[in-house]
Amino acid sequence: MMNLLNYKTIILIVLAAILSLASSCEKDPEPDPQPTTGKLQLNFDFYNEADPMEWGIKKYTNAAGNEYNAYYVKFFISRLTIFKDGEATVLNKFHNSHYVGTDVAPSLQWTIADDIEKGGYDSLSFTFGFNDEDNESFMFVNQPEVNMFWPEELGGGYHAMQLDGKWRLSNDSLTGFNFHLGPGQVYNTSGDITGFIDNSFIVSIPSSDFVINEGNTTSLILRMHVDKWFTSPIEYDHNTYGGSIMEIQEAMEKVVMNGWDVFSIVK
Amino acid sequence: MRINNLVKAILFMSISLLLMSTSCEKDPEPDPIHEPTPYSFVIPKGFPTNFIIPEDNPMTVEGIKLGRYLYYDDRMSGKADEGMPMSCSSCHKQEFAFENGVGKGTGTTGEQTDNVMLPHINLLWNPGAYLWNGSVASIEEDVVGTVYAHNEFASTPEKVVAAISAVDMYPPLFEAAFGTPQITMDRIAKAISQFIRTQISFNSKFDQKQRGEYQYSDAEERGLVLFQTEEGADCFHCHGSVGNPLFTTHLFYNNAKDDNFEGENDRYSVTGNVIDKGAYKATTLRNIELTGPYMHDGRFTTLDQVIDFYSEGLVYSEYAHPLMEKLRPPYGIGAELNPGEKADLKAFLLTLTDYDFIDENNELSNPFK
Numbered sequence: 193m194m195n196l197l198n199y200k201t202i203i204l205i206v207l208a209a210i211l212s213l214a215s216s217c218e219k220d221p222e223p224d225p226q227p228t229t230g231k232l233q234l235n236f237d238f239y240n241e242a243d244p245m246e247w248g249i250k251k252y253t254n255a256a257g258n259e260y261n262a263y264y265v266k267f268f269i270s271r272l273t274i275f276k277d278g279e280a281t282v283l284n285k286f287h288n289s290h291y292v293g294t295d296v297a298p299s300l301q302w303t304i305a306d307d308i309e310k311g312g313y314d315s316l317s318f319t320f321g322f323n324d325e326d327n328e329s330f331m332f333v334n335q336p337e338v339n340m341f342w343p344e345e346l347g348g349g350y351h352a353m354q355l356d357g358k359w360r361l362s363n364d365s366l367t368g369f370n371f372h373l374g375p376g377q378v379y380n381t382s383g384d385i386t387g388f389i390d391n392s393f394i395v396s397i398p399s400s401d402f403v404i405n406e407g408n409t410t411s412l413i414l415r416m417h418v419d420k421w422f423t424s425p426i427e428y429d430h431n432t433y434g435g436s437i438m439e440i441q442e443a444m445e446k447v448v449m450n451g452w453d454v455f456s457i458v459k
Numbered sequence: 460m461r462i463n464n465l466v467k468a469i470l471f472m473s474i475s476l477l478l479m480s481t482s483c484e485k486d487p488e489p490d491p492i493h494e495p496t497p498y499s500f501v502i503p504k505g506f507p508t509n510f511i512i513p514e515d516n517p518m519t520v521e522g523i524k525l526g527r528y529l530y531y532d533d534r535m536s537g538k539a540d541e542g543m544p545m546s547c548s549s550c551h552k553q554e555f556a557f558e559n560g561v562g563k564g565t566g567t568t569g570e571q572t573d574n575v576m577l578p579h580i581n582l583l584w585n586p587g588a589y590l591w592n593g594s595v596a597s598i599e600e601d602v603v604g605t606v607y608a609h610n611e612f613a614s615t616p617e618k619v620v621a622a623i624s625a626v627d628m629y630p631p632l633f634e635a636a637f638g639t640p641q642i643t644m645d646r647i648a649k650a651i652s653q654f655i656r657t658q659i660s661f662n663s664k665f666d667q668k669q670r671g672e673y674q675y676s677d678a679e680e681r682g683l684v685l686f687q688t689e690e691g692a693d694c695f696h697c698h699g700s701v702g703n704p705l706f707t708t709h710l711f712y713n714n715a716k717d718d719n720f721e722g723e724n725d726r727y728s729v730t731g732n733v734i735d736k737g738a739y740k741a742t743t744l745r746n747i748e749l750t751g752p753y754m755h756d757g758r759f760t761t762l763d764q765v766i767d768f769y770s771e772g773l774v775y776s777e778y779a780h781p782l783m784e785k786l787r788p789p790y791g792i793g794a795e796l797n798p799g800e801k802a803d804l805k806a807f808l809l810t811l812t813d814y815d816f817i818d819e820n821n822e823l824s825n826p827f828k
Contacts, residue, residue: 248734263734263781330702334507335586335709341702343687343695354696356781361788368781370689370696436784438689 321352347375537618682807
């Protein structure tokens with residue numbers, strides 16, 4: 193403890209010195225005359241078939257006929273990209289990602305930091321989770337993000353998603369599923385891990401055109417259709433893989449395939 | 460590397476803030492009253508940069524010093540003259556990572572607390588849900604709760620203030636911490652809370668390994684892998700991991716100990732949400748070697764019993780949290796670890812013990828000694 197304190201003191205003094213030299217009491221520069229940009233805000237909501245999703249013990253039936261409920265979903269989106277006349281702009285470059293947890297109300301509204309040039313945009317897309325290049329272990333230190341850590345032994349970085357709930361087994365017991373997505377593993381015949389698979393995927397949202405007005409914030413609803421994780425092209429049956437799938441690439445591959453139509457934009 | 464930069468960035472930012480708030484103002488009239496010294500500290504590598512310090516209770520060197528005395532002062536119960544001296548440290552003992560090492564606490568009247576103790580470890584990062592069921596929102600609030608609780612001090616703020624005011628050493632300490640020598644329950648709570656926020660444990664073998672100062676033995680390493688893999692023992696989803704060094708998510712889960720949860724002081728008693736039935740905080744596993752007996756009701760006395768429970772003692776109920784996935788076929792009763800795996804898991808858990816934290820010569824120890 194002592195050592196660290198001394199180390200700290202030194203850094204503090206040095207930084208303070210640098211800063212006091214560098215900082216000064218400048219007058220604020222003149223404000224820009226007329227903004228030509230606006231902001232984009234995404235509001236996350238959740239549906240199951242035609243109705244708003246009820247998290248908790250409410251019973252649903254998926255396409256494979258499993259009776260299930262879901263306690264929450266937690267996920268990251270990254271590399272949010274907007275398109276205009278075929279030209280792509282990646283937003284939020286400095287933070288790159290946004291965490292959403294249905295149990296953390298503030299996470300359900302995301303005003304993206306970038307100032308976006310006014311005008312009409314054709315569509316938007318994002319990466320679900322983090323691609324291999326971005327998915328760096330220890331890039332987060334705060335909760336709730338750190339609770340999504342993906343063990344380095346299994347590929348490292350962070351879960352793209354934790355969708356947790358229960359489904360009813362044939363013996364009538366109600367048991368947990370952990371529909372988790374993150375890096376997959378390649379195993380050799382003796383069961384050792386020999387490589388990793390990037391399970392992130394890009395979600396391009398159809399009919400997601402929007403307009404940015406100068407000095408205003410454009411609000412869109414980004415809706416997750418929870419039932420669609422289990423619907424198409426694969427009818428996902430929890431009984432097939434047993435519910436916990438972080439170490440079953442075959443199952444996570446199905447999650448990736450089903451993810452293509454899970455999101456829509458509601459204007 | 461990244462984290463190092465982050466810590467530096469934070470330091471940098473806090474200093475810039477400090478300068479901004481001071482350097483551009485007109486010099487105020489010199490204040491006749493002594494101003495306490497802002498307390499600064501380094502966030503240990505990999506630890507969260509977001510933490511909770513209430514706006515109306517900034518940490519100061521003098522406030523922490525005062526809080527440390529109060530934490531250890533048996534006159535704090537306000538009942539020393541009635542033959543019932545007690546302080547926070549009567550139950551929250553440093554040698555047990557600020558727990559009591561026996562289970563339930565015993566208050567001034569001999570009554571026991573409902574649950575077993577919780578330690579004081581890294582509470583600076585608690586997001587505002589203290590106690591096993593998360594019913595208390597701040598440490599300050601908990602200090603006052605302790606004063607009234609029939610199974611803790613069973614006292615009143617008036618008695619506490621009177622007892623502390625009668626001690627010569629305190630008025631100058633209050634003056635140094637708060638500007639005037641006035642002693643109030645509010646100031647007592649603030650000072651103790653400031654001290655508790657300095658109870659930071661960051662020098663276990665695990666931390667040393669993360670900093671590259673210690674290498675895990677094979678057993679410790681295998682235990683870590685079991686701890687944080689789903690096909691292993693799968694503890695990390697609830698209790699944190701290498702990437703979440705607080706070793707708690709600060710969330711509440713039903714960890715499948717029972718099948719009936721009627722009338723419990725569980726998370727459900729706070730939220731009224733059925734999925735919280737039988738749910739309690741997944742407490743930090745830091746210093747877990749020192750903080751038995753285990754679970755809110757202290758049903759397990761040793762870590763071996765806890766590991767046996769997660770391995771083959773789970774009890775089915777509809778309320779078990781989805782993350783208790785070993786309740787499911789092909790398992791059904793737990794992770795089914797063999798004796799070697801159990802020993803490895805335990806070896807890893809023991810690397811979370813921080814002997815510097817409980818060193819009786821450190822700045823968290825009893826200042827009266």
